[in-house]
Amino acid sequence: MDNLTHSLIGAALAQCGLKRRTGLAMPAMILAANLPDIDAPCAIYGVESLSMRRGITHGPIALLALPLLLAGALITFDRWQARRGKRPEGRLPVHPGWLIALCYLGTFTHPLFDWFNNYGIRLLEPFSSRWFHGDTLFIIDIWILIMLGTALWRSVKAERAGRASWAVPARLACAGVAAYVAANIAISHLAEQQVRNDAPYPVVAVANPVPIAFWQREVLWRTADGWYGSMRCTALSCVRYPRVMRRIGMDDPRIPGLAAKDPAARAFLFWSRMPVAEAGPKGILLKDQRFMNSPARGTFSVLLKPSR
Known part of the structure; x- marks a missing residue:
């Protein structure tokens, strides 16, 4: 999913009441919900990044290590502020156990919601490079954004007003998102x-x-x-x-030899779930059926040019 959605998921879970368990719970949940996307800078490699994204940082080793690193960084930050006399007075005491647990919870939501869309995620990297696809949600789901965004606004407003039921809107939104996802799986x-x-x-x-x-x-x-x-x-x-x-066209005998010489083509074919080949005067255009009608379809295609 997009990073706004990931952030709202982390924030909504914290606003359900979990943020009262320890200091820095809200930033921990938001940061953790985005943590596996530390591989995002590889997008500078263009099509070749298709074989890099949603891999090692979304796999089991990273999912075990990254929350601990984040929790350690937040605990260090809290102590650094305390030593300098700049720790906010209203911040709750930081309980390492709770902070670590919330970092894990936030981090685990990330691969789950990435799996729900059709781009793919390598959940077992580096032990297996198999791609998993949930085919459940569009990568930017406006209804989830509305549910979570509205609930957070109402919950924060109620909290500032001192209402005892301030966490209820966030809890209802989280339950609503769960029901919405279940309905989309069925559809x-x-x-x-x-x-x-x-x-x-x-x-x-x-x-x-x-x-x-x-x-x-x-x-x-x-x-x-x-x-x-x-x-x-x-x-x-x-x-x-x-x-x-x-015609799918992937049976063209020229494709294996041309792709072997082209790093972008190799990356594309590693990632592609539904490749299609179209031969033309300039070469063989490789596309993925999932993104052929997408405004970003140029990002998901490679032109194989025959050697002269």
């Missing part, structure tokens, strides 16, 4: 099943979440004999598009 599953059970009876069907219209899916399908297409579906029905069938 994706039912949409995929409809497409698999209809002609041309594809062997692969991926429910691609779409922005805003959470009840709909762009179900991408592939047949065993090399054709692909898509349908717009809800949990109950699908609409077949005109000219639905196109």
